[in-house]
Amino acid sequence: MVTKNQIKLVTSLQQKKYRNQHGLFIVEGLKTVREILNSELKPYAIFVDQERHKTDLGDLTFLVSPKVLAQMSGQSNPSGILGVFHIPESVQPSLDNWIIALDAIRDPGNLGTIIRLCDWFNVKHLVCSKDTVDCYNPKVLQATMGSIARVNVHYMDLIDFISKNDSVPVMGTFMDGSPLYKESFPKRGILIMGNEANGISNPIEEQVTHRIGIPQFGEHSTESLNVASATAILLSEIRRG
């Protein structure tokens, strides 16, 4: 039996304030919930629409009515499976590999896609400026497709983080940067990706040691690439060797 207070708690997790207060976040959909159950993240409770699923997802499963599930869900068409997980303890970002640093990424779809890219290209740590969208925002999680379980996402002061790690190259992408195809990428470093509208902010730009860019082909017409597309191209280039 699920109490009114539990429903209220889960519903509140649609908001960042309550996610931080309770140290919990929501994921929806059987596939993603299963993927996160198989990871190191700890489940708090799994709610299953009793009229739609017979799936046994372990001890913490609660069967609920479609009405209760709809109340908890942030989706207009709830999938029938909603998992509540503990936000993991923050570990120190390790610089033995590449780290991506995000300067004020605002679009949840972009952050989710970048987390998925980090997972694909074996980037274990993603460092976000404090004004980057929350990685436990339901729209971000939907775009990560479960990758959130395998990438450590940190929120911290970027200037502080970079200045404490000045032994590695700090690469930033700029419209006038040198073509990345001519770059030889070392085994480790920090790659900074900037805000969707404004790019990398001035104080962060001052800490960049390598200015790189993705060349445009044909007529110079488009203003910029989408930040997730640019991240995809850079990570592929870093890993291709």
Next chain:
Amino acid sequence: MVTKNQIKLVTSLQQKKYRNQHGLFIVEGLKTVREILNSELKPYAIFVDQERHKTDLGDLTFLVSPKVLAQMSGQSNPSGILGVFHIPESVQPSLDNWIIALDAIRDPGNLGTIIRLCDWFNVKHLVCSKDTVDCYNPKVLQATMGSIARVNVHYMDLIDFISKNDSVPVMGTFMDGSPLYKESFPKRGILIMGNEANGISNPIEEQVTHRIGIPQFGEHSTESLNVASATAILLSEIRRG
């Protein structure tokens, strides 16, 4: 003065059926409207919120009340500028360069991002299966950031299109394809990108002459890359030479 019938016409363009019937589509936002006005696309009318903008956007500009603009707009926070443009006449896709072919792409954000990528990487023709999302869907247009004006998007039977153009390599991306980093890309060809959930469908797969893939790094965990991210990586690889 804008008539009731005009308002009704513009409002109807949120739906594909009426866009096709009238041969018109909507774009919103000053920046994108300006970019499209500077292209070869022909404007039908530009509606400007008289309380928010003083911008002169040419002869076809109509000043309207915020209420009328909100009625026409598909956005919850209308930007105050709404352009209606003629859907361009379809030209024959030309095979003197690379062509991207999309097999049942459903997500408007993905299609918009792919159009923007084509523009960046000088791909002039994008051939879409008939069940790919409409490129004049407002959510697609929002993601293209004006690139729609410089990329020819065609909707046609993919099998028919590919079989009529069998003189060029037909590349398809698959999880088990050969690593793209070892591939040498010719000057022209057809690159097929598949559906978000199911990849390239069987009948299309039969027409593929080169099966390629983007290698995963680290543990094999993530199921796949987002299709727009994969397109970004492939186009970069095709153009880097």
